[in-house]
């Protein structure tokens with residue numbers, strides 16, 4: 001039994017570079033995303049490197065995180081950067097008005113910039129526009145990046161950092177239509193122009209300016225902001241979350257779900273393609289050469305918080321369903337690599353569709369982490385277009401393509417092909433035609449699990465993890481792949 005699909009990989013029609021930054025992450029001052037998840041402090045009994053959890057640092061290095069967005073999210077538009085510098089025991093605790101509880105400010109600018117350096121990631125700072133000022137922004141940037149003898153550079157040195165750090169991206173506000181200030185796009189676009197005017201890098205090292213973009217389908221926002229401020233924008237963001245039930249009041253469980261919610265989640269992931277196409281088409285009106293990037297700096301599955309726990313905000317488990325939907329989304333980003341040049345999954349540790357979950361000294365890697373690990377071969381590769389002729393997976397009145405695919409050629413000439421089987425029941429025989437690709441040998445990895453609800457827990461951390469895949473064979477110039485149901489396979493073809 002099983003279905004059949006035909007996939008053609010067009011090695012003879014290479015597309016744009018798949019920017020490494022689409023594998024970016026988002027880490028907000030929220031729940032246990034930072035405290036307990038990344039930062040435990042130097043005096044913790046949890047093994048750490050200058051306060052950063054050693055296990056988490058090593059896991060993040062292994063997936064080559066290219067860029068981290070911080071400190072928010074909604075948190076960013078209430079953040080005073082001065083609260084998070086200087087001796088830690090002197091830093092003020094503040095209310096975390098966005099997410100509840102108190103913010104101790106033990107993790108601030110130095111801790112973030114050093115963390116990015118430690119794991120080898122670029123930096124993406126979200127600037128406070130909602131309650132801040134252009135002066136606060138420019139002083140923060142000077143504090144971080146100035147090399148001379150200004151009082152801000154000297155203050156940084158007095159706080160322990162001699163050399164300036166590099167800021168790669170600055171986000172000018174977050175969700176300015178909502179938690180960032182409930183602005184109309186016309187008003188925000190003018191505010192953006194004001195901030196962009198005062199955004200200088202003292203070292204003349206370019207900082208890319210990212211405008212706060214639309215919520216999901218709101219192309220009107222993109223249109224207005226691009227028309228008023230487009231010439232001063234390097235990237236405009238898009239935020240889109242998949243909520244299995246479609247309702248914010250009851251989003252659906254991360255672990256106890258039926259096939260209807262498996263389907264609705266995968267449909268939600270597929271919707272990203274249409275969203276990017278629509279926003280990109282609007283951007284084309286003002287920027288036909290695609291100078292301005294579409295930056296999907298918040299995306300992922302947003303489910304109900306794990307029940308029965310006292311965990312703070314937005315802690316959710318992560319199942320095989322998250323892995324499959326992450327793979328679909330990354331495939332879609334590849335296909336739009338000409339416009340989508342950065343993306344940041346929400347979020348890195350212990351929050352929403354996280355890579356990593358921690359509980360005191362314990363850590364577990366999620367199925368979403370596994371996909372980021374398997375897909376890291378696509379970072380910086382040249383996109384190769386794919387055609388998929390395959391089965392349709394149906395449940396009730398809903399349907400999605402049964403097989404999803406992407407491909408890229410890396411700098412050493414190896415072609416990588418990812419195949420996703422969305423059907424939780426049917427295995428698929430996929431015939432992969434490699435057009436303009438001279439490959440004779442194949443190896444790969446597969447991610448699947450006994451159930452669509454399979455998860456990794458602190459006690460059973462290896463239920464969902466990548467395994468060596470031996471289901472791909474060359475014969476008569478065609479690669480035949482035995483793709484298990486509900487799986488993600490990544491092949492390396494030489």
Ligand code: AHR
Pocket residue numbers: 028072073074075174175298346347352
């Ligand atoms: O990622 C959680 C929140 O979702 C962010 O703070 C906000 O920007 C979005 O609404």
